[in-house]
Amino acid sequence: MAAPFDLSDDSVVVIIGTGAGGGVLANELAQKGVSVVALEAGGRYLPEDYVNDEWESFGQLAWVDPRTTSGDWRVAKDFSGLPAWIVKAVGGTTTHWAGASLRFQEHEWKAATTYGPVQGASLLDWPIDGAEMAPWYEKAETKLGVTRTGDRAGLPGNNNYKVFEAGAKALGYTEVHTGRMAINSADYDGRVACQQTGFCFQGCKWGAKWSAAYTDIPRGEATGNLEVREKAHAARILHDDTGKVTGVEYFDGDGNLQMQAARVVCVAGNSFESPRLLLNSASSMFPDGLANSSGQVGRNYMRHMTGSVYATFEKPVRMWRGTTMAGIISDEAKHDPSRGFVGGYEMETLALGIPFMAAFLDPGGWGREFTTALDSYENMAGMWLVGEDMPQETNRVTLNHEVKDQWGLPVVNVHFDDHPNDVAMRNHAYRQGAAVYDAVGATRTFPTPPYPSTHNLGTNRMSENPRDGVVNRWGRTHDVANLYVSDGSQFTTGAAENPTLTIVALAIRQADHIASEMSAGNL
């Protein structure tokens, strides 16, 4: 049967969310002839719709449904109602992401073994490793057109990168280049090369950056096997008395509750909405929520150790021109406990426009210490720091029954306390980031606190032992055979790298697995 599918059609795979995980999984399954209904809470925006204006674009794309926060992380103070900066739209946060596409380092698949016991951390080895993932990474890199992989050239460096590179080399760093980016350095896969326009975070109006919104989603739809239902907010996953899931209740664009029957359900709503949906699907058979016999749903929330360093110089940089994330230093990504922490971090250039710089440089700051920084905006360069943070059982997403969303569903509370390892790594990264800029004559440097989280990981983590996590090596829940998790919430640990490439690689691999299991009659 071809799309659109009937609500009662219980032969379909229902995927909740259409981002890097769900969007890719939907297309990959559709290409294999599997019937898919994808429920997307947001609307559909394409390059012609994107707005190159920071706040206006935020209003268009950002997920701003209510959420609450707690814990000692600074985001809870600065942005108490906005713990994450992610997108509610077809294609999910692949519209907003910067494009950095890095493979995990070998040892990062085995963090518990490599780092040894870390007090207060719930480290665990992934049940998979780099060798197993290598072919899936290669498929992901080909799909996304990642620069500096295959025979694809790197992007040219912009002004912000040139300052960063000169500082890195002066400091003795050797692993510095314009990155492995899912942004075309030459026309590729029907999409044009980067025009150095900036505003990568607002959706690429050229389509030079890969996004599921205008690649995987329409290609999946073109097969006739994929139906994407926009403005469809999943509310609850239903199950039968054998414990298998049977369908998904969702609110359609008119606010009416619908139920789509399902053969398989794949949850890919990000590390907040995915555990929220499982917890909101509690029943008499699963009183603590679906797939939660371990009590691990919502736990081990990770958001990467982040921070930024901006610096001003005597002369103009004009960092906003060109690719937002235009280069990387990987020298600090290694695991070297002599620095006073386990794991490592990447340094990646970043630029914000004046409106976002005013909001994020020093949230709450005012007076001349703040405004003189902005007065030198034209002479400013910037980088983002992103490293592995420690999973902690108490860092978790829970239902907040005191606050309801527009559908009357309990929202999530996001609790996060920095681990001492996170703090030590951030302080080291601030020092090294400032040193990079000082090496090329910075007049001031600004250790800028974390933004609302873009890398939301864990909360349904992958584990060998069902006692330790929510899903197995395929993203299949330990408890429910036809229920999968397909987004970054399945990450066992976060590694230092931007997560999208790994989410995409896992989704391609999971599609292969689900199709095989369906053929074998196991699903």
Add this chain to the structure above:
Amino acid sequence: MTQQAEPRDRSRGLSRRQLLSRSTAAGAAFVIGPGFIAAKDAAWAAETSVLKPATFATLVQMARDIYPHDHVGDEFYVIAVKGYDTEGAAPGIEAGIASLDAAAQGKGFASYLDTGWERDRVDILRGIEDSLFFQQIRGGLVTGLYNQKAVWPYFGYEGESYSQGGYIDRGFDDINWL
């Protein structure tokens, strides 16, 4: 190398008639008549409809003292806070400015505007910076001031470039001092 942009009339609650001048010179505000206030050099003037003129003049000065940019004219601060001149917002603003003046009096000044040096006003503001009123004004300014497209050129920020084909041929890598 900041461009001296012509501030455009963005009409956020102010009409062109109300923005009397395009001069960017700063100057303390004063009341020139019922419901009408102006800078000493007539760089800007604004009518208020609900707020007392003296309250609005104090609010504009407070806005500048929170986010002082000496090369940005008062008209941008006026636009940034003009949204409080409504029936709904005015009572809270009147009360907040009254408390600000009271704080100034506690430090020996007749009012907030009676101070001479910015440091005196900053000292007063430090004393109330945890108040809801201060945080409301400061938080509103983050977007009210910096999200005015007309103010961006004063910081050298060029805004969108897509309509001009991006920077691929327009200086994305033109840095020449490294």
